[in-house]
Amino acid sequence: MKRALLAVVTTVIGLVLLLSFKPHDVTGATQPPAALAQTSATPAPTSSTSSTSSTGSTGSTGSTGARTVDGDAVDTRWGPVQVRISVSGGKISDVQVLQAPSENRRDVEINDRALxxxxxxxxAAQSxxxxxxxxxxxxxxxYTRSLQSAIDRAGL
Known part of the structure; x- marks a missing residue:
C-alpha cells in the first residue's frame, strides 16, 4: 500500500513539473531586443510598432485604379501581425507586412523564412x-486573419 501511494505521489509531482516546463525563450539571448534585431544578417521585412489598431483603406487610388487596403492588426501569442494589400484590376497585386513579431532573434528568424x-x-491563391x-x-x-480583413475591406 505504501508503494502504491509513493508511486502515485511521484507520478503527480512529475506530471506537474512536466506541464510547467516552458521551452520557448521569449526574451531572446542576453542582448536587448533592439540589439537582436540589428544583428540579423538580412533586414527583417517587419516593423515592430506598438499600435495595434486597424487603419482601413489608405485611399491611394491612382490613374491605373490601383489602391492599397490595410488589414486588421491581429494580436498573436508573440505579437501583432498586420498586412497591407495592393489591389489592381480587381486582383491582389502585392501583399506587404506592416507588423510582425520581432522582439527576439527567433521571431526574426521565423518571420524571415515564413513571411x-x-x-x-x-x-497565387488570391485569397x-x-x-x-x-x-x-x-x-x-x-497573417491570414489580417489578409482576410483587408480582402473584405477591398470588396474582393
Whole structure:
C-alpha cells in the first residue's frame, strides 16, 4: 500500500513539473531586443510598432485604379501581425507586412523564412485560404486573419 501511494505521489509531482516546463525563450539571448534585431544578417521585412489598431483603406487610388487596403492588426501569442494589400484590376497585386513579431532573434528568424512564403501563397491563391507555414503557426494565423480583413475591406 505504501508503494502504491509513493508511486502515485511521484507520478503527480512529475506530471506537474512536466506541464510547467516552458521551452520557448521569449526574451531572446542576453542582448536587448533592439540589439537582436540589428544583428540579423538580412533586414527583417517587419516593423515592430506598438499600435495595434486597424487603419482601413489608405485611399491611394491612382490613374491605373490601383489602391492599397490595410488589414486588421491581429494580436498573436508573440505579437501583432498586420498586412497591407495592393489591389489592381480587381486582383491582389502585392501583399506587404506592416507588423510582425520581432522582439527576439527567433521571431526574426521565423518571420524571415515564413513571411515570403505566405506572401507567395496569398498572391497565387488570391485569397486568405492559404496553408500555414510549419514552425510559424501563430504568424501564419495572424497573417491570414489580417489578409482576410483587408480582402473584405477591398470588396474582393
Amino acid at each position: 515570403p512564403i505566405l506572401q507567395e501563397e496569398a498572391l 486568405a485560404q492559404i496553408d500555414s507555414v510549419s514552425g510559424a503557426t501563430y504568424t501564419s494565423d495572424g
